[in-house]
Amino acid sequence: MDIQLDCLPCFVQQTLSVLRRVEASEEDKERILRQVLAELSRIDLAQPPPALAQRIHADIRRLCGITDPFAEAKRHDQQLALRLLPQLQQQVDQAAEPLRAAVQLAIAGNSLDHGVYHNLTPEKALAQLQQALNLEIVGDLAHFAAELARARRILFLGDNAGEVVLDTLLLRLLPRERLTYVVRGGPILNDAGLAEAREAGIADLVAELIDNGDDAPGTLLSRCRPQLRQRFAEADLIIAKGQGNYETLNEQAGNIFFLLRAKCPVVAQLIGCPVGTALLHHRPLPQRP
Numbered sequence: 012m013d014i015q016l017d018c019l020p021c022f023v024q025q026t027l028s029v030l031r032r033v034e035a036s037e038e039d040k041e042r043i044l045r046q047v048l049a050e051l052s053r054i055d056l057a058q059p060p061p062a063l064a065q066r067i068h069a070d071i072r073r074l075c076g077i078t079d080p081f082a083e084a085k086r087h088d089q090q091l092a093l094r095l096l097p098q099l100q101q102q103v104d105q106a107a108e109p110l111r112a113a114v115q116l117a118i119a120g121n122s123l124d125h126g127v128y129h130n131l132t133p134e135k136a137l138a139q140l141q142q143a144l145n146l147e148i149v150g151d152l153a154h155f156a157a158e159l160a161r162a163r164r165i166l167f168l169g170d171n172a173g174e175v176v177l178d179t180l181l182l183r184l185l186p187r188e189r190l191t192y193v194v195r196g197g198p199i200l201n202d203a204g205l206a207e208a209r210e211a212g213i214a215d216l217v218a219e220l221i222d223n224g225d226d227a228p229g230t231l232l233s234r235c236r237p238q239l240r241q242r243f244a245e246a247d248l249i250i251a252k253g254q255g256n257y258e259t260l261n262e263q264a265g266n267i268f269f270l271l272r273a274k275c276p277v278v279a280q281l282i283g284c285p286v287g288t289a290l291l292h293h294r295p296l297p298q299r300p
Contacts (some may be wrong), residue, residue, distance in 0.1 A: 012258045014056045014063060015277045021060075022051060022067060025126060025200075029071050032080045043074050059259045061229030064126070068199055069226070079198035081125060087133045088123045088173030089207055091140070096176055103180050111152055113181040118270050118289045119143035120177030121170060121253050125201040126228060127274045136173070143272065149284060150291025155268055159185065162248035162266075167192045167217070168230055170253030175203040175211045178252065182216040190217040191242050196235075197226030202255075229255030232263070254278050261294065268293050 026047045030040045047067055054063055072078065079085075099116050106112035122143040123136055159165070165185060169175050169192060182190065192213050195202045205222050214220045224236025230251070232240055243249065249267040251260055257269045257278065269292040273279040279286045 012059055012261050012278075012281060014054065014058060014060050016056075017277050018060050019051055021127070021275065022047070022063065025064065026067065026071065028125065029068065029075075029080050032084075033075045033077055035075055039074075043071060046070065046074070059229060059231065061227045061255045061259050062231060064255075065199065065225075065227040065231075068228075072198075081198070081201045084125055085172035085201050085203070085207060088136055088171070088201060089176060089210055091133060091136055092120065092123070092173040092176035093211070095140070096179070099177065099180060100183075103184075108152075110156055110181075110184055111148065113184050114152065114155070114270065114291060115146070115148055115289065116144065117174075117178050117181040117252070118148065118272060118291070119146065120174035121270070121272045122274075123171050123173040123201070124253070124274060125171075127254070143289065146272075146287070146289040148291050149288050150268075151293065152291060154293060155291055158248050158266060158268070162246075163189060164242075164246045164248075165189050165191070166242050166246035166249045168223075168249065168251045168256050168260075169194045169203055169208065169213075170256065172201050172203045172207045174252065175208050175213060179211055179213060179216060182213065187216060188218050191219040191221065191246075192217045193230075193239060193242070194220075194222050195226055195228070196222040196224040199226045199228045202228050227255075227259070229259035231259055257282075257292070 026044055103109050103112045119140060122139040169178060194204050194208050208220055223239040225231060225234040249265055251267055251269050253271050254274060257271055260267060271290050273282055273284050273286055273288045273290060276286055282292060
């Protein structure tokens, strides 16, 4: 997916969201914002939005002298999700269709997204998550279940902190020995890294837990570590969580199911659904040679 003109205001809002989280003078914040605006005036639109977000956020972190502006937000989201997990696990255990319930809850976790929902306080995060828990899935669950049964190697691309906790509800229903779970290789927005995945207990639910070696808020395969590219090439089934993974992989050949909420008009229009839809989206694409 290429950057659309309607993506540009979102980059400005993301910049403001980061600047509200850091200690810097108003003069320095204005200087940083002006640099981002200058960058946006020169960008190549023929790239996925996460590629530009990676560059902008790297510049902001460098100029502010802070490694992870969203560290506190990630901690709050993890605590929120871990607090809700026992109740949500009970929902899955008691559901008439446990797989449907687990997929629904895993997609609901995609609401914990500080890259789209700016100024997402713990209270607002809880409200977003509670609202999302009631959304019906749009997608072919039977097809997904059939592909899960067939797949010998499953690659699961995680997304945000807090969200990875809810992913465990789905991971518990999948064959552990066939699973590789992947997180980001460095701090970016509130995306999860190895620390958050381990805190969620994912290491005990999969055969392999790795980071992708890159800090884009998506999966830019050419920038990822060789280990991830190899796992991607070998996978019979890829489960990709969140808009960033959709924006970077929606034209990538392979058996990919995207689990996400369509949280912005650009992505919703591209997929062909209303904003806010909970999606189990499989786009038929040519298989790898």
